[in-house]
Amino acid sequence: MKLFASLTSPYARKIRIVLAEKKLPFELVVDSPWEANTRIPTINPLGKVPVLITDAEEVFFDSPVIAGYLETLDAGPALLPADRLATVQVRQSEALADGITDAAVAALLESRRPDGQRSDAEIARQKEKIARGLAALEARLGGRPWLHGDALSLGDVAAGVALAYLDLRHPDIPWRAAHPALKRYAEHLFARPSFIDTTPPVG
Ligand SMILES: N[C@@H](CCC(=O)N[C@@H](CS)C(=O)NCC(=O)O)C(=O)O
Structure with missing residues (x-):
């Protein structure tokens, strides 16, 4: 493929x-x-x-x-649970994390618009989504090592990607200081070979 x-x-x-x-x-x-x-x-x-x-x-x-x-496909590990309701719950975490990424992308695109066309109010609106999203993500995590169950799920992959994207595009957002549980969580995710090997180039 x-x-x-x-x-x-x-x-x-x-x-x-x-x-x-x-x-x-x-x-x-x-x-x-x-x-x-x-x-x-x-x-x-x-x-x-x-x-x-x-x-x-x-x-x-x-x-x-x-x-x-x-x-x-016949390839483990499963990143979605077998139980259908549990799958929707993992998908909810994925949607929350993707939504943080969506807001981070929108804020970046808005910030790159030329002077006179850029809206600081729109950037602030997107950053409020990020702040609320991070608080919700930390609440879902609840200090556990994984968002769901006792292993990596699609929710964790999406969450790790969202947090890493904030580091790449919005280093001014102090998410680690505001969310110590997410900081610890991200350290483990970012150390996985799958994250290391997909580190985006600077630019
Ligand atoms: N919800 C989509 C978002 C995909 C998306 O927005 N991709 C961006 C790259 S980060 C893109 O291709 N943007 C081009 C465009 O919007 O024209 C997904 O999860 O795949």
Whole structure:
């Protein structure tokens, strides 16, 4: 299978971490939807990465859908539980973490708009989502090593990616000082080979 991704996309990183945790072989096709010559809109009408093309040539996007597909393959460890309600609960953590990432991306894009078009109020609005999201994530974690059960889940992957993305794009947000439980949690996640091997390039 082929994964179309940019190396800085947090959503693509989430999928690369899932693939690494499951030791699933894949071809990484680096393509940034922001570049003029991108091929992404020809495979994903929404023009976003990540996009997965399976060995049967089926196309999947976005990252929660791709993660769901990868879970159907015969490759452990399971990142979603067998119980259907428990799966929805893990998906809720994934959505919360992805939502923090969404707000971080939106704040970054707004901050890059030219003088006169940039809205400081909109940046502040997105940063409030991040602050509330981090508080909710810490509450869900409750000082435990994992968000759900006693092993890594898709919720943890998405949460680790969101926290790492804040470090990359919003180093001014002091999330470690405000959330000591998330700090300890992130230290363990960031030490995993799947996170180390998908560290985004600076830029
Ligand atoms: N909800 C989507 C978000 C994907 C997304 O926004 N990807 C960004 C890269 S970080 C993108 O491709 N943006 C291009 C655009 O918005 O045109 C997912 O989880 O895959």
